[in-house]
Amino acid sequence: MREKLPEPSIQRLCLLYRLLSRVEKEGRLTVNSGFLAEQLNVKATSIRRDISLLGEFGNTIAGYEVQPLKQAIFKGLGLESVKRACIVGLGRLGASILNYQGFLMGDVMVVAGFDSNINMLEMMESAVSLYPAYQIDEIVRSRNIEIGIITVPMKAAQGVADKLIQAGIKGILNFTPVVLKSDNSRVTIRNLDFFSELLILSAAISLKER
Amino acid sequence: MREKLPEPSIQRLCLLYRLLSRVEKEGRLTVNSGFLAEQLNVKATSIRRDISLLGEFGNTIAGYEVQPLKQAIFKGLGLESVKRACIVGLGRLGASILNYQGFLMGDVMVVAGFDSNINMLEMMESAVSLYPAYQIDEIVRSRNIEIGIITVPMKAAQGVADKLIQAGIKGILNFTPVVLKSDNSRVTIRNLDFFSELLILSAAISLKER
DNA sequence: TAAATCCTGTGAATATTTTCACAGATAATA
């Protein structure tokens, strides 16, 4: 069925997956590409194309059945294996993510938090286990953690990334403005830099007005 | 010089702009496309293409001069006009962004915060002015705010967006998982949904292993 | 059972983005 999913399709399918979860909860049984397109703000053709990359779906006059479609994306994107993640850096941002409930009932589970400030660790309340940063290697290996979320100060970012990669992590979600280096192409890195996003937005606004 | 900058170029140029700021601070006078490419993890050709979209730069054997290049991006992306932004929703995430110092010395300035919980506003310490949410329209207009950062609970997101758009905002940075609707194409919307990013990362990892 | 309606899936056309590959410009070197 598949060659290789285009990156934009992967992204849209993830959004679609989450949309379907919500829609399912509302009790809706079918959706058509027009509805999905409207909800996600993309063209209906893209939706149909993306979905067709996962195989074929019968077609009733009503469109797609929610449950099977969701299931197909689930499998098509390899979400069967719920990934385990850790957060490194439990400051303002890290702690706010850590305590955000949405996580616990997801397709990715945050199972550990690390910080170099040991005193602070003792003060923190958290549903997930917290460890000092020097245990990253040990814990990532022993608890089979595949994803690392980096929310440490800029200066510490590359060092933390190195440790995570060393420990065999497979993916990194990087919240710092640092562009992380990895000699290991096995590791997938995604950057989520608020300030760059703000700058891009600012530029987009200016350019639109030209 | 310009037709219209491609979206990917805008994004890379923003990252480049920030990189140049750092590089400049380190006292470096010139950079070449190879160095920039390495730092940003993209191909050198892309860098040269992006830059060439902004016009031409003399070319010494050393590459580009940092200062003029930075300036060119600055103008090319319309960053001359420092944009004023506000944050709506001062909970865990919103407050953490609000208090993050990086903001105050940037190309975008956060000048106001809003929350519907008035008691909380009185408790909060902040360098920027805080207002109750019902004043959004008034303050956005009077203080010439062009960007709105949305960090309210999902349920409130569309309502807040509507208010901001109503008040004449030009861009929205949306941290909620809600896909915001706008009948007004004047408004640029960027989404920054952590959980979707995590899901995309998770999918990317799985698919890479196939 | 025939007609009308409302979908999906997808070749083919377009549009966009990236990459190649090299001409030409500049500085350093001999």
Place this chain on the structure above:
DNA sequence: TATTATCTGTGAAAATATTCACAGGATTTA
């Protein structure tokens, strides 16, 4: 001054991604 080395800028090719446009299937209606 000639030679060499090191860059940029950019046509043109290649790779990707989006969109069009419509055939054909399913369901409803008459």
